[in-house]
Amino acid sequence: MKAKKLTGEKAAEYIEAGMIIGLGTGSTAYYAIKKVGEMVRNGLKVKAVPTSKETAKLAAEEGIELVELAEVNSLDLTIDGADEVDPQFNLIKGGGGALLREKIVASATEKLIIVVDESKLVEHLGAFPLPVEITPFSWKYTQRMIEKFSCSSEIRKENGEIFITDNDNYILDCNFGKIKDPVKLTVELNKLPGVVENGIFAEMAEIVVVGYNDGHIEVLEK
Ligand code: 5RP
16 A cells, blocks of 8 residues: 555656646556646646546546547656566556556557556566456457467456446456567457457556555666
8 A cells, every 4th residue: 555655656756747647547546646636736737638437537536637538649648557567567457457548548658657566576477367358249259269379268257247348348367377478469469359458568668666565666767
């Protein structure tokens, strides 16, 4: 909790007046959003693109001006969390189910800042099951196609029901084990019919802010 708060707040220091920023989703991005809210109430002028309905609600409650991605050409920076970060800054995201909008916003962003606590740092991606957003239409067919990549997978559920993303899709949580080539896997997965997007964010992050439980933070730059 403390580590997440520290890292979220540290990342907010990169925001400057007049910027268009992306706001991530999850319990670490939460603290960055709360900090941006405080900065806005103290006079900071920014516009923000949220990466989920949940984030849009929180940001609006914080008084942050929201814009649609379609209204802006690009974003100056985005602050988002991650489920795993490897030494090359490749990420697994989507534990919170917002990976599609998160990846679109990240790709439209000049500088992607990732905020994590130390538990998210890994040598290789893959211990955390890779979330893959798929279309509900014939999802079992898509699941079989994905499982040809030697992985097992489970359809994500919430309260016993299939989890529905903000884009009305489903999520498959896929156990690949150690992911040796994240760049290759993300390309291969996205070629499959029915796959909307996958949670590997390869070569996208510029800065990773890591919060440690003893209260210190580390800023890693590419
Ligand atoms: C949501 C995400 C989150 O950023 C990721 O799951 C990390 O969340 P948290 O900071 O709560 O651990 O990708 O889709």
